[in-house]
Structures are given as C-alpha cells and as structure tokens.
Amino acid sequence: MMETTALEIELSDELEAMRDAVRNFVRKELGPWAQEIDKTGEIPDGLFELMQKNGYCGMRLPTEYGGGGLSLFQYCIALEEFSRLHRAFTIAANYSSGMTPMAITRHGTPEQKEKYLRGFAQGKLKSGFALTEPEAGSDPAGMRTRAEKRGDKWVLNGRKHYISGGHVADVIMVMAVTDPEKRARGGITAFLLDRGTPGFTVTRVDTTIATDAIKLAELTFEDCELPASAVVGEVGAGFKVAMRSLNDGRLSVSCSCVGAAESLLDMATEHSKNRRTFGKLLAERQAIQWMLADSAMEIAAARALAYDTLRRLEAGKDVASAGSMCKLFCSEMVGRVVDRVVQIHGGMGVIRGFPVERFYRDVRHYRVGEGASEIQRIVIARDLLRGIKITD
Ligand SMILES: Cc1cc2nc3c(=O)[nH]c(=O)nc-3n(C[C@H](O)[C@H](O)[C@H](O)COP(=O)(O)OP(=O)(O)OC[C@H]3O[C@@H](n4cnc5c(N)ncnc54)[C@H](O)[C@@H]3O)c2cc1C
Structure with a gap:
C-alpha cells in the first residue's frame, strides 16, 4: 500500500472504520478467490457464501430484510476496496446490492421486498x-x-x-x-x-x-x-426507475475506478523502486516520476470529486450532473493511469496473467457501461445550457 497520505480524504470515524474492515477482509480473504476467478473465468458459489458470512451480500438493503443498511457512500467505499484487488468482487457485490435490489428497496411492494430482498441478503439470489x-x-x-x-x-x-x-x-x-x-x-x-x-x-x-x-x-x-x-x-414509471438506478451506478463505478487506479499506482511505485535500467532505478528517472506524480494527482482529484458528490447526495442535493462528471472523470482517469502503469512495467505490463494486464482490460469497460463518456458529457452540457432548446 502507498506510503503517502496525499491521496487520502478526511472520512468520518464511522466510514474510516468501515473502510478498514473491508480492506482487511479483502487482504486476508480474497486473494485466493481472485486467483481462482482468473483461472476459471467464473465467480464461484463459495465466494458468495464467504461474502454472505462476512456481511457483504445485500450490503445496501434494509436491515429488516437481513441487509447491511449501508448508505450509497458506504457501499461505494466498499466497492473501492474490492476493486483494488479484482473487478469480479464488485460484480459479485452488485448482484445483491446493485441497481435491481435497490430499485426493489425503493419502489417495490411489500410482497416484492419479502420475495427478493431476504434472498439477496442471504447470498441466495442474484x-x-x-x-x-x-x-x-x-x-x-x-x-x-x-x-x-x-x-x-x-x-x-x-x-x-x-x-x-x-x-x-x-x-x-x-x-x-x-x-x-x-x-x-x-x-x-x-x-x-x-x-x-x-x-x-x-x-x-x-x-x-x-x-x-x-x-x-x-x-x-x-x-x-x-x-x-x-x-x-x-x-x-419504468424510465424514471431505471435512470434513478443508473445515477447510483455511476457513483459506484466512479469509486471502483478510484480503487483500481490506486492499486495500479501502488504496483507502479513498487516496480519503479525495484527495477534498474542503465544502472539506475526507474524511480530515479524524472520521466517515471512524472508519470507517478500525474497519476497520484488525478487519483486524488477523482476521489475528492466522487466523495464530495456522495456527501452532497447524502445531504439531499440533486447530483445528476455531478454524478455524470464523476463517472466521466473517474473512468477516463483510470484509463490514463493504467496506460502509464503498463508503460512503467515495460514487457511485464503486457504479459497475460500479470495483474497490470488484467486491470488494463478490465478498466476499459468503465468508459462504455452505465452511459458512455460521450453521454455523460451530454448530460453535463445540458445542465450547463439549461434554457437552450437542444433537439437531438
Ligand atoms: C461491461 C458492460 C456491462 C454492461 N452491463 C449492462 C447491464 O447490466 N444492463 C444493461 O442494460 N446494459 C448494460 N451494458 C450496456 C451499456 O449500457 C451500453 O453498451 C452503453 O449504454 C452504450 O450503448 P451501445 O453499446 O449501444 O453503444 P451506442 O449507443 O451505439 O454508442 C456507440 C458510441 O457512440 C457514442 N454516442 C452515442 N450517441 C451519441 C451522441 N448523441 N453524441 C455523441 N456520441 C454518441 C457513445 O458514447 C458510444 O461511444 C453494459 C455494457 C458493458 C460494456
């Protein structure tokens, strides 16, 4: 893990404790599961059992249905920690706490809640x-x-x-x-x-x-x-239900990008402190230092934007356009970071089976799913240009 505190943002004691708990869980428990997922290409049932036992199924669902009752901010922090190790863990979490479980929580009838929410929280339904x-x-x-x-x-x-x-x-x-x-x-x-x-x-x-x-x-x-x-x-009302769900999705993608980017920066920093070329460490080269510095700065900015938007959302503010900014900035940021990190690793950065290469492929999705970058730009621009009739 990074030794600098420059990337951190002040969190409440409660959020910090939660983040540390997820971080420990990821470090202690999830390593072998990441390897198995890479080997088989499947998310094994045993992972859902482990997540359920540790309170990571149905994290956002109401406690009366067995869920964890987490806010979106808390959930995003959990996803940030999961995505440091492997994108698959965020997928696994979303099966029971993502857009559909939350739409049922928000808009569902008592019968629908009874039928599905407990099953999500018990890790039995996806x-x-x-x-x-x-x-x-x-x-x-x-x-x-x-x-x-x-x-x-x-x-x-x-x-x-x-x-x-x-x-x-x-x-x-x-x-x-x-x-x-x-x-x-x-x-x-x-x-x-x-x-x-x-x-x-x-x-x-x-x-x-x-x-x-x-x-x-x-x-x-x-x-x-x-x-x-x-x-x-x-x-x-289905379009509104879907758009409300996507707003949450954009923020959770944003934090997943931040987690992945920070993990990548860790790898690049470590590598540059160990790899020698022409008799010197990569870390001693200004060209490499600048790539690390730019990445750290962009990660810090992305995290600040995402957390600030989540805080404003929790305070009841309208963050539709800010959510688009987060998704756009964070997904493009991780694209730039991963590209630099591959470069710093040289050949090792593109070898199949090495984590950098998998991250490189995994994070490319983020600029397409849940509204591609261009669509986020349209949302932001429309908000700025309110009052002007835009027809297409
Ligand atoms: C990993 C992944 C997971 C996904 N999961 C789901 C899921 O679970 N459920 C679900 O419903 N969908 C899912 N999707 C689909 C995703 O939401 C769509 O791929 C995305 O919305 C883009 O739609 P499209 O692929 O049809 O591209 P298109 O709409 O054809 O767009 C193609 C390109 O043109 C750009 N473009 C489009 N319109 C404009 C415009 N007006 N101005 C400028 N540029 C424009 C787009 O930004 C994009 O770059 C997933 C996609 C991915 C990659």
Missing part, C-alpha cells in the same frame, strides 16, 4: 438489470421490447443484450414499452422477471476484453407472461 437493446444503447428511450396488457397479465416480447450476469441472474428487472406514444415520458414500465419464466430465454452469452468473470447476456422474450404483481413502482 440480480440483473436489463435496459440495453441492440437498437437502443445510449438512447434507451428508443427500446423496442414491448409489454402488452392481456387480461390481468403482461405479455413481454423483445430482446435485450449486454446484460451483466443475465445468464446467472435469478431475477432481472426488465424495462419495456407499455405505451409507445409516451415512451420515456410515462410509456416505459419496469418488470421483475424470474429465471425460468416460460417465454424467457438466454439466447447468447458474450465474454469481453475484460476478466471472463464478466459475462454479458442476450435475453429474448417471446410471449413471456408476467403477473401484474411483477411491475416495479407505477405502470409507466
């Missing part, structure tokens, strides 16, 4: 979140998946893709058009879909450039019947 479609990624309001009311049932038809963990999820929140005239303005509804529901098939599973533990599923719905009780929140 969730998925299905918004993106082949024809509707950055512009999800253009989605084609349709849910029509027939009698007291909803009938789902369409296709989603790039759904993280969609192939293993026990329950997936699926956004579908219920009123084609209204679309994002009251015509999209969120539904809870259980694995095994007739008419629902996982039709493809994609792996990506990142760790194989991340798999993106294509989901197909053919006359898939859902009961009226599957609706999350109000009929027609």
